[in-house]
Amino acid sequence: xxxxxxxxxxxxxxxxxxxxxxxxxxxxxxxxxxxxxxxxxxxxxxxxxxxxxxxxxxxxxxxxxxxxxxxxxxxxxxxxxxxxxxxxxxxxxxxxxxxxxxxxxxxxxxxxxxxxxxxxxxxxxxxxxxxxxxxxxxxxxxxxxxxxxxxxxxxxxxxxxxxxxxxxxxxxxxxxxxxxxxxxxxxxxxxxxxxxxxxxxxxxxxxxxxxxxxxxxxxxxxxxxxxxxxxxxxxxxxxxxxxxxxxxxxxxxxxxxxxxxxxxxxxxxxxxxxxxxxxxxxxxxxxxxxxxxxxxxxxxxxxxxxxxxxxxxxxxxxxxxxxxxxxxxxxxx
Ligand SMILES: [Zn+2]
Numbered sequence: 380x381x382x383x384x385x386x387x388x389x390x391x392x393x394x395x396x397x398x399x400x401x402x403x404x405x406x407x408x409x410x411x412x413x414x415x416x417x418x419x420x421x422x423x424x425x426x427x428x429x430x431x432x433x434x435x436x437x438x439x440x441x442x443x444x445x446x447x448x449x450x451x452x453x454x455x456x457x458x459x460x461x462x463x464x465x466x467x468x469x470x471x472x473x474x475x476x477x478x479x480x481x482x483x484x485x486x487x488x489x490x491x492x493x494x495x496x497x498x499x500x501x502x503x504x505x506x507x508x509x510x511x512x513x514x515x516x517x518x519x520x521x522x523x524x525x526x527x528x529x530x531x532x533x534x535x536x537x538x539x540x541x542x543x544x545x546x547x548x549x550x551x552x553x554x555x556x557x558x559x560x561x562x563x564x565x566x567x568x569x570x571x572x573x574x575x576x577x578x579x580x581x582x583x584x585x586x587x588x589x590x591x592x593x594x595x596x597x598x599x600x601x602x603x604x605x606x607x608x609x610x611x612x613x614x615x616x617x618x619x620x621x622x623x624x625x626x627x628x629x630x631x632x633x634x635x636x637x638x639x640x641x642x643x644x645x646x647x648x649x650x651x652x653x654x655x656x657x658x659x660x661x662x663x664x665x666x667x668x669x670x671x672x673x674x675x676x677x678x679x680x681x682x683x684x685x686x687x688x689x690x691x692x693x694x695x696x697x698x699x700x701x702x703x704x705x706x707x708x709x710x711x712x
Contacts, residue, residue, distance in 0.1 A: 381567050382617065383481040383579040387412045394618045408698075411604035415574050419693045425683055426486075426591045427697045431457060440541065443495040447536075451492050453477055460484060462521050472509035473515060474706050481526035484521050484549040488514055488528070491541065499641035507634035514547045515630070518623045521549040525557075525659045526622050528669075532641075533651025535675035545654070545657070557659050570664035576617050587704045588638055589711065595629045599636040603703040607655065608672035609681060609697040610648050612640045619663035621658040637669060643707050651675035673697075696700060 387409040409422040425500035426565035429490040447454040456463035464476045471493045490496070490506035518526040521537040531538040538544075564571040582603050584590060589612075590599040598619050614636040616629045625633070626639050633644070633653065637654075644652055651674040659665035673681065685695045 380567065380573060380577045382577055384411075384581050384585065387422070387604070394533070413602075413604035413606055414567060415563055415571075415578055416606040417692070418604065418606045420606075420694060420696050421688070422696045422699055424696070426695060429682065432501070440690060444446065444493055446540070446542050448487075448489045448492055448540060448544060449495050451489065455487070457482070457527065458509065458517075459488070461520070463517060464520075467516060469509045469513050471506060472513055473649070474510075474513045474547075481546045482550045483641045484523065486514070486515070486517060486547050486549075488545040488547060490544070492542075497541045499543060499638075499645050502543065502638060502641075504631070504635040504638040507637045508631055510545060511630050511633055511634055514545075514643050515625070518549050520620075523549040523551055525550045525553055525652055525658065527554060527656045527658055528622055529656050530654035530655070532645075533675055535651045536653045553659070554657070556655075556657050557665070560657065561659070561665075571659070572617065572620075573666040573668050575615065575666040575668070579615075585704075586708075587700060588705055589704065590639065594677045596608055597629060597632040597636060599640050599693075601700045601707065602670070603700050605619050605694045605696050605700070606673075607653075608649075608674065608694060609685075610647075610673045610700070612644055612671040612701055613668055614640050614671075615666050615668040617666045619667055620663040621667050622656075624661045625667065631698055633667075633669070640669075640671055643710060644673075647707060647710060648703070649673035649675055649681060 390410045391410060393406050395404050411420045415526050451473045458476045471491040474486050474488045479485050488510045490502050490510045493591045514528050526549050528545060528547040560571050566573040567667040568576055579598055582600055585603060587601045587603055588598060593617060597616045599614050602613055607610040613615050615631055615635050616625060619625045653672045653674055655670050657668040688695055
């Protein structure tokens with residue numbers, strides 16, 4: 380199949396009279412449909428000039444000696460599940476149970492517990508790789524059908540502890556998002572995997588791919604029609620449906636792209652973010668995706684929330700994705 384992005388885009392022009400400056404203003408809004416997620420982006424970057432400002436929440440600072448995640452054996456919750464060990468270590472990484480699980484198995488992954496790490500700039504790809512490997516290990520032991528490895532960073536992304544960490548859920552419940560992607564692909568009469576691969580090909584023509592590895596078919600790209608936030612970077616390995624079936628080479632590559640993507644995002648897009656993992660069961664025709672979504676102002680410049688539009692399933696990007704891709708590519712040179 381082949382996505383024609385030009386057919387998924389409409390330009391809407393409108394005029395308003397600005398009573399304060401006594402002038403007529405023309406506004407141009409670019410509508411972009413995302414058929415895989417059945418979402419819409421309304422791109423009008425000058426909307427960011429609105430004077431409303433969101434409060435900037437600062438993380439609760441804790442000293443290293445008081446931080447839970449610096450002392451996982453002594454201070455962190457343990458799994459109490461017949462198939463699982465209480466806690467898992469690999470090099471500087473550790474996983475253990477969330478104290479407030481929202482499923483039968485919900486864990487925390489700390490990529491480097493040996494240092495009090497509070498930013499993605501302090502992590503390297505080995506930390507990301509070891510974290511992914513540990514989550515994979517727990518998933519394999521869990522006997523569950525699905526694994527989702529998400530991450531909240533910063534108080535506006537609901538991270539309650541500043542020490543940089545991810546979360547994961549091993550579940551027999553499919554995420555609503557996964558079901559939605561599958562249903563949308565069915566309407567397009569292709570598998571979810573083929574839909575996303577075709578989407579990536581279309582985005583490639585627009586210059587939105589920041590990094591690729593042909594060997595493992597892994598990509599880092601800027602989303603053309605952001606689904607969840609104002610700007611999105613996506614890391615996906617298109618060979619496999621979830622972390623549990625990814626091979627070491629793929630995990631290594633995804634880890635490298637997670638390191639790069641999170642650092643670029645933190646430095647140039649939004650210094651608080653969510654990574655949402657969209658994945659499916661083993662041997663499904665799906666692409667395991669990690670979508671980095673903006674949550675908060677970079678230097679308090681970005682307006683975080685768009686209220687009812689977000690709840691309508693629409694996003695209001697602060698920058699044209701092609702412009703963001705160009706900016707990030709310049710940084711990579
Ligand atoms: Zn710590």
